[in-house]
Amino acid sequence: MNVEIVEIIELSGEASHIYSVALEGAEMTLLDDFFEENKGYTKEMKSLVERISVMGSSLGCRREFFKHNEGAPGDGVAVLKEGRFRLYCLYFDRTAIFFGSGGYKPEMARAYQDDYYLKGKAMQMRDVAAVINSWIKEKEIIINEDGSITVNDE
Amino acid sequence: MKISKRKATGALAQMIANIDDESLRRTKEKMAVASRIADAVKAKGWSQKDFAKQMNKSEAEISDWLSGERNFTIETLFDIESVLNISLIVKTAPIYAQVPNVQSVLIKRKSVSRFSVKPTMESWFELGEKLITFQPQLING
Numbered sequence: 001m002n003v004e005i006v007e008i009i010e011l012s013g014e015a016s017h018i019y020s021v022a023l024e025g026a027e028m029t030l031l032d033d034f035f036e037e038n039k040g041y042t043k044e045m046k047s048l049v050e051r052i053s054v055m056g057s058s059l060g061c062r063r064e065f066f067k068h069n070e071g072a073p074g075d076g077v078a079v080l081k082e083g084r085f086r087l088y089c090l091y092f093d094r095t096a097i098f099f100g101s102g103g104y105k106p107e108m109a110r111a112y113q114d115d116y117y118l119k120g121k122a123m124q125m126r127d128v129a130a131v132i133n134s135w136i137k138e139k140e141i142i143i144n145e146d147g148s149i150t151v152n153d154e
Numbered sequence: 155m156k157i158s159k160r161k162a163t164g165a166l167a168q169m170i171a172n173i174d175d176e177s178l179r180r181t182k183e184k185m186a187v188a189s190r191i192a193d194a195v196k197a198k199g200w201s202q203k204d205f206a207k208q209m210n211k212s213e214a215e216i217s218d219w220l221s222g223e224r225n226f227t228i229e230t231l232f233d234i235e236s237v238l239n240i241s242l243i244v245k246t247a248p249i250y251a252q253v254p255n256v257q258s259v260l261i262k263r264k265s266v267s268r269f270s271v272k273p274t275m276e277s278w279f280e281l282g283e284k285l286i287t288f289q290p291q292l293i294n295g
Contacts, residue, residue: 004156010170011162032163039165049169050181051222059185064192064220082223140155149157 001127005098005141005149013057017147019098021128030101030124034087038103044082051080052099060094070112071126075133086118088125090132095147098132100125185222187231187242192220194238208237 002024008031011018020031028036038045055061070088071077079102080087087102101121109115112122135141142150162170195205206216218224226234231242 004158007157007159009159009161010167028163032166035162035166035169036164039169045165045169046173046177047181047223049166050173050178051185053170053173053178054182054185058182059189062189062192064188065185065222067217067221081218081221135155141157151155151157 001131003128003131005132007149011052011056013053015058015060016056016095016097017149018052018056019096019149021098021100021132029099030128031099034099034101034103037101038085041085041104044085048080048082048085048087051082055097061091061097062094066091070122071129075126075129077122077125077129086112086121088122090125090129092143092147093145095145096143096149098128100128181222184225187226188220188222188224190240190242191234191238194240195220198238205237209233 003021004024006020006022006029008018008020008029020029022029035045035049051065055065065080066078066089067081068078070079070086071090076090076092078089078091080089080099084105084107085102086105088100089097090100091097101124103115103118103121105112105118106115109118112118132141136143139152142152144150161167195202198204200208202216202220203213206213209216219226228243234240235242
């Protein structure tokens with residue numbers, strides 16, 4: 001899987017760096033896609049944008065804001081909930097967060113696995129997390145204490 | 155591998171552009187309250203499960219509380235304060251007990267609009283603080 005890491009300028013701030021990823025050949029990031037696909041749910045989307053903005057500008061990506069263990073064991077995939085909406089992500093300390101996409105979790109679904117569409121989004125985030133985690137493990141990228149990313153060119 | 159910085163596009167860009175300061179402030183306050191609760195739980199050495207037991211709530215509900223998306227009722231905040239021994243709400247004596255005849259002072263001076271009084275707990279606290287601050291001016295002015 002080829003992905004480009006994109007820092008979202010308007011959402012990043014002093015407390016944390018807000019990233020998303022663009023899949024190979026795509027112009028929009030997965031975060032852009034998520035809001036585009038769900039723009040009809042104004043209240044929920046507005047709240048999510050504000051919460052992400054607050055994380056970037058002042059409070060950081062605190063553990064309690066997320067629901068954990070949403071991906072493969074140990075891969076760090078978490079979810080930001082807003083009502084029935086789930087937005088998948090991967091965060092490091094309080095200072096760096098990578099957003100994938102997500103969707104609406106139907107009331108009938110006990111877990112994301114019960115919904116075909118949401119399961120697809122969760123699996124996509126798993127794949128993205130696997131790529132990012134491998135880059136970190138191989139020291140191809142370093143996530144600094146302040147959440148910025150250094151690319152190892154060696 | 156490529157890393158770049160760019161602005162949001164499409165609906166996300168539109169939503170970011172439309173964020174209003176007051177709504178953002180409320181969201182921040184909600185998240186800050188959740189964080190203060192989480193910090194207090196941690197300071198007590200409790201897990202979310204321990205806290206849920208103390209509050210007589212399910213773990214799922216506690217998780218919702220701490221996510222920052224919850225609008226707490228005053229009663230719930232009082233209960234949390236009691237269990238965690240922290241202060242989440244600024245408590246002052248009722249306004250009438252601090253500023254005698256405050257309503258008549260306000261009406262006479264036609265200053266009530268300055269305070270944008272809304273029927274919410276938050277704005278009453280705000281009004282109370284402003285009245286205390288402005289008391290000498292209101293009485294002597």
